[in-house]
Amino acid sequence: MAATPVTFHKDVLPVLQKNCQTCHRPGEAAPMAFLTYKETRPWAKAIREAVASGKMPPWTAESGAGKKFHNDRTMSARDKQVLSDWVESGAPEGNAADAPPAVRFVEGWIMGKPDKVWQLPEAYTVPASGTVEYTYYIIPNAFPEDTWIESAEIRPDARPVVHHVIAYVRPPGSTWLNGHDSGQFFVPAERKAGVQQPPNLKPSQWRQWIAGYAPGVRPHTPVKGGARLVPAGSDLVFELHYTAAGKPMPDRSSVGIILAKEKPEHxxxxxxxxxxxxxxxxxxxxxxxxxxxxxxxxxxxxxxxxxxxxxxxxxxxxxxxxxxxxxxxxxxxxxxxxxxxxxxxxxxxxxxxxxxxxxxxxxxxxxxxxxxxxxxxxxxxxxxxxxxxxxxxxxxxxxxxxxxxxxxxxxxxxxxxxxxxx
Ligand code: HEC
Structure with missing residues (x-):
């Protein structure tokens, strides 16, 4: 064992801040927070195991086999060692004065403050049990003019029941989800047919993806000079996939966008x-x-x-x-x-x-x-x-x-x- 004991405040907290707290804090994907000693201590053994087995932090690319990724979550060998030494020595707290300052996260949005937000205008109440079919909600003419989007993010509201959400744009003239009224939740019959794109429409005239959410997903990092173009007159379509979680829960998830500030180059x-x-x-x-x-x-x-x-x-x-x-x-x-x-x-x-x-x-x-x-x-x-x-x-x-x-x-x-x- 190391001569100086490994403690929570001095050694472990910096490692958690760097590798875990983006998800392990209130309001984010993980069910428990790792901000304080009190919150973290009961999980010490589970942390050692989850890290040793590679289950945490979640990252599934084989290192060395492909390209390098800037959002790689792989932990350094040193950080892993700190966690394992700490658990090995009985997970001591140490002195709070040794703790690094708390990380300041942007509350509510990972991408930063949105320029425009669409929240589901009414709540969908997810039942206590059973299967909920993919449900849609259309906000008509959400984009009255051509819009260049730099970043987009979906914030789930009732996290325990939100399995995933996708925000699509439906350009004017698209036949996707035709026959369904906007301003209400619906389950389309044509879902059964899988990806059905009519031959007379080009893919981008049918629908375009702008953002997706699933637990642990982060909004894509914008690239300099790059933005997504949403054509004037497009509708915003929420695709909602809910899973029942034992008690009825209302959900009003949101989509936010940050507009490109300058004319994009790409x-x-x-x-x-x-x-x-x-x-x-x-x-x-x-x-x-x-x-x-x-x-x-x-x-x-x-x-x-x-x-x-x-x-x-x-x-x-x-x-x-x-x-x-x-x-x-x-x-x-x-x-x-x-x-x-x-x-x-x-x-x-x-x-x-x-x-x-x-x-x-x-x-x-x-x-x-x-x-x-x-x-x-x-x-x-x-x-x-x-x-x-x-x-x-x-x-x-x-x-x-x-x-x-x-x-x-x-x-x-x-x-x-x-x-x-x-
Ligand atoms: C991308 C988000 C994310 C990051 C980053 C992350 N976790 Fe998690 N973690 C989760 C979620 C969500 C769960 C619950 C679902 C599950 O167990 O798969 C979880 C569960 C766990 C559990 C319980 C595992 C079990 O088997 O029950 C432990 C322990 C844990 N995380 C430790 C860590 C540690 C330590 C780190 C940093 C080194 C970390 N996590 C980083 C999202 C994350």
């Missing part, structure tokens, strides 16, 4: 590599699914976000360059549905025209997967958590004259589909 869009034709046999413990897109134009890639559901096991992105060289961009060897992590590249990737972006997913539909809702079933595409998805989301930065709908070469064969904006 347009940021979210694209996706999809395979909607997946079919995972009952009991298969390592079922592989692939999909790829080839760039018809050069783009800059800012971040990637793999998305699967409870049978998701591993996910990988690779770039195959026109020279034939290839490299792994991100490898997630142990995918965890609970953490919808966006991996933001430390240096944005400039990908030349002709680059193929390949995604490979593996699924565990066996009884050994403790999250598996039913290993006896073949599983197909669908957005409910007992169905499966294969989505390799990519955040791209374009020149202002580039069309987000013609970035990829046309897919040669189904079921691989591409969409310039999800």
């Amino acid at each position: 347009r940021v869009v979210t694209s996706v590599v999809l395979n909607t034709g997946l079919k995972i046999p009952a009991g298969a413990d390592n079922h592989r699914v692939d999909a790829s897109v080839t760039l018809a134009e050069p783009v800059t890639m800012l971040s990637v976000t793999p998305h699967m559901h409870l049978r998701g096991k591993a996910f990988e992105y690779r770039a195959i360059y026109p020279t034939g060289e290839s490299e792994v961009l991100l490898r997630v060897p142990k995918y965890d549905f609970n953490w919808q992590i966006s991996y933001e590249f430390e240096k944005p990737l400039n990908l030349p025209k002709g680059t193929r972006i390949e995604c490979t997913a593996h699924y565990d539909n066996s009884a050994n997967n403790r999250f598996n809702p039913d290993p006896s079933k073949e599983v197909k595409w669908g957005d409910q958590s007992w169905e499966e998805m294969f989505a390799g989301f990519m955040e791209l930065s374009l020149n202002l004259n580039q069309d987000p709908d013609t970035l990829f070469e046309k897919a040669k064969k189904p079921p691989v589909q591409t969409a310039a904006n999800r």
Whole structure:
């Protein structure tokens, strides 16, 4: 054991501030706060275990296998050692005078103060039990004029029941969710059909993603000179996925945006590599699914976000360059549905025209997967958590004259589909 004892105030608190408190404080994702000795002490053993096993802090990229990410949550060996030494020596408090000053977090919004906020105008009361279907709420003409968004964030209201929220923009002329009135909660019938985009509309004319929330998700870091364009006349659409938590709870979640202060130099869009034709046999413990897109134009890639559901096991992105060289961009060897992590590249990737972006997913539909809702079933595409998805989301930065709908070469064969904006 170290000659000077490791104490909470002197040694442990700085480590918690740096690695844990963004989530472990009141009002954030984690169920318990680690701000004071009193709050933290009962968790000492659990902390040692969660850190030793790699469960905390949540970060699932294999280090060394892909690119470097500036939002990497991997702890330094020294910080891990401090926590383990502290627990080993009986988790002493030490002297409060040794504590570093408390970190000042921005209350309410992680991204900073929004310029505009839309809160659900009425509460949705999540029932005590049962399954709640994906529910939508449309705020009509939320964007009367062309709007450049620098950052967007969703604040969940009733955290225990908010599984995820996505804020979409529905441009004028889109047929998405047609026939449903705005100003009320509804469950669309066409949800069952999965991703159904009419052939006469370009992806970006159908809907555009602006922000997503799931526990632990942080708003994307804005890039200098980059912003998302929302066309004039667009509606704002909340996609709400609630899970019952034992007692009825009303929720009024919000979406906030920060506007670009100057005319942007780049347009940021979210694209996706999809395979909607997946079919995972009952009991298969390592079922592989692939999909790829080839760039018809050069783009800059800012971040990637793999998305699967409870049978998701591993996910990988690779770039195959026109020279034939290839490299792994991100490898997630142990995918965890609970953490919808966006991996933001430390240096944005400039990908030349002709680059193929390949995604490979593996699924565990066996009884050994403790999250598996039913290993006896073949599983197909669908957005409910007992169905499966294969989505390799990519955040791209374009020149202002580039069309987000013609970035990829046309897919040669189904079921691989591409969409310039999800
Ligand atoms: C991105 C948000 C986030 C960060 C960062 C984070 N946690 Fe957590 N932590 C959570 C959430 C949410 C839970 C509850 C859900 C769960 O257990 O998966 C949790 C649960 C835990 C638990 C209970 C685990 C169990 O098995 O019951 C421990 C212990 C813990 N965190 C320790 C830490 C420590 C120590 C750090 C920093 C080194 C840290 N966490 C960083 C979000 C976070």
